[in-house]
Amino acid sequence: MxxxxxxxxxxxxxxxxxxxxxxxxxxxxxxxxxxxxxxxxxxxxxxxxxxxxxxxxxxxxxxxxVVPYDLGTGYGHLALGVDDLEASHADHKAKGYNPTDLKGLGGDSKPRFYFMSDPDGYKIEIIRN
Missing domain, CATH: 3.10.180.10 (2,3-Dihydroxybiphenyl 1,2-Dioxygenase, domain 1)
Incomplete structure (x- = not known):
């Protein structure tokens, strides 16, 4: 193949x-x-x-x-990795991009990701590299 x-x-x-x-x-x-x-x-x-x-x-x-696109229920998100998750989160918050709180997976106490949306409502996940 x-x-x-x-x-x-x-x-x-x-x-x-x-x-x-x-x-x-x-x-x-x-x-x-x-x-x-x-x-x-x-x-x-x-x-x-x-x-x-x-x-x-x-x-x-x-x-x-002329009207916003219907994103439907099938779209998930774009994901981008970053080395300093906390600094990226603070920067996005300071610039008014309204990121979610930092989150981990399951019982993980260390934050691993957050989400925000672009102007059309597409979800973007920022993850720790």
Whole structure:
């Protein structure tokens, strides 16, 4: 069997500039390429966290969408690892991103993760590396 590599994950957003600001400012993503398709009435923006060979987040902006997307019940979350979970949590809290409290798993007393949401309501889990 062919060896597969993760390429990207796509989400649809209502406000492109607001979403780009969130992913860049809150999570350190960088725009790596953009594909504007005026005839098709959409724009694709690819982001990653600075690793040129890393998994990308594709943000799709459809020009004619005027109501928020229904995220449904099947979507879970995006997960990003960070070395200093407590500092990241404090920074996100100070910047008004409304992260959940730090949490552990089961009987684990050491915090391992927290969640927050992007402007469209997509859940993002920040986990300790």
């Amino acid at each position: 062919e060896k597969f590599k993760m390429a990207h994950t796509m989400i649809r957003v209502l406000n492109l500039e607001k979403s780009l600001a969130f992913y860049k400012e809150a999570l350190g993503f960088e725009e790596v390429r953009r594909n504007d398709q005026p005839a098709g009435r959409f724009t694709l923006v690819y982001l990653n966290t600075g690793d040129p060979d890393g998994h990308q987040l594709e943000i799709t902006y459809n020009y004619d969408q």
